Amino acid sequence: AQSVTQLDSHVSVSEGTPVLLRCNYSSSYSPSLFWYVQHPNKGLQLLLKYTSAATLVKGINGFEAEFKKSETSFHLTKPSAHMSDAAEYFCVVSDRRDDKIIFGKGTRLHILP
Amino acid sequence: DSGVTQTPKHLITATGQRVTLRCSPRSGDLSVYWYQQSLDQGLQFLIQYYNGEERAKGNILERFSAQQFPDLHSELNLSSLELGDSALYFCASSLHGTVNTGELFFGEGSRLTVL
Numbered sequence: 001a002q003s004v005t006q007l008d009s010h011v012s013v014s015e016g017t018p019v020l021l022r023c024n025y026s027s028s029y030s031p032s033l034f035w036y037v038q039h040p041n042k043g044l045q046l047l048l049k050y051t052s053a054a055t056l057v058k059g060i061n062g063f064e065a066e067f068k069k070s071e072t073s074f075h076l077t078k079p080s081a082h083m084s085d086a087a088e089y090f091c092v093v094s095d096r097r098d099d100k101i102i103f104g105k106g107t108r109l110h111i112l113p
Numbered sequence: 114d115s116g117v118t119q120t121p122k123h124l125i126t127a128t129g130q131r132v133t134l135r136c137s138p139r140s141g142d143l144s145v146y147w148y149q150q151s152l153d154q155g156l157q158f159l160i161q162y163y164n165g166e167e168r169a170k171g172n173i174l175e176r177f178s179a180q181q182f183p184d185l186h187s188e189l190n191l192s193s194l195e196l197g198d199s200a201l202y203f204c205a206s207s208l209h210g211t212v213n214t215g216e217l218f219f220g221e222g223s224r225l226t227v228l
Contacts, residue, residue: 034216043115043203043219044156090156100169101217103156 002027004093006104014112019063019078021107023091026072033074034092035065038106044090050074061085086111116140119204119220127228131192134223136204138185144168144207145187146217147179151200162187191225199227 007022025031035047048059055067061084065076074091091104116139126132138145147159149172158171162181173179176194181187191198201224205217 036217036219041221043117043221044205044217045115045219046216049216101158103158105155 002031002093002095002100002102004091004102004104006089006091006107008107009105010108010110012110012112013081015083016080019076019081019085019109021076021089021091021109023074023076023104024072025074025091025093027093027095029095029097032094033065033067034094034101035059035063035074035076036090036092036103037087038090039087047076047089081109081111083111083113085109115218115220117204117206117218117220119202119223121223122221123224123226125226125228126194128194128196130194130227131190132194132225134189134191134202134204134225136187136189136206136220138187138204138206139218142206142208142218143185144209145181145185146205146207147173147187147189148203148205149200150203150222154200156203159189194225194227196227199225201225 003026005024033050036044038044048057050057050067058064063078088106088108090106094101118137120135143164146161149157159173160179161169165181176192179189201222203222205219
């Protein structure tokens, strides 16, 4: 069975400092992994996805994530936070065998001026 | 703009009532997914349709039902509403029936308030 754990429900960083949102997954097979972002009163939007190509994945708005199989992690990072990054972020895992996708509980990112 | 349209954006109704939420997928997408988002439960997958047929079922209550029509739009019917059904209901679409290599395109949601 597959599962995904977002280790922090809230993260606060100052504008201009690095962002790290942590995600660990469990999958019995080779997973696909995604990060989605949800701005207030908006739908979810795909930030980036990993589907067995390069382990370092670059997404929109300067975000990237690294797939680490040995650590079963897919942490999301950004070198320098911007006020517009304040949103909720969801880590998602999909098992290619059963084609189900599991959303994490989300991490709310707060940007301090 | 994701290309996925949901109506209505907001809906307020009373317990015991029935409502219908509508979703028009992105042009060309064959799959429609319904999700419920609430503060206590997070984002919960309800059901998926692919080209008019039910493809996968999640945590959908028996009081809820959905269908996808020949023009690929979908409706989610919620009946005998309870206070706990108050939530944001999202529709998402994708080109294929499988999701593991593609992405989902989400609408902006329908916010249901049950009083």
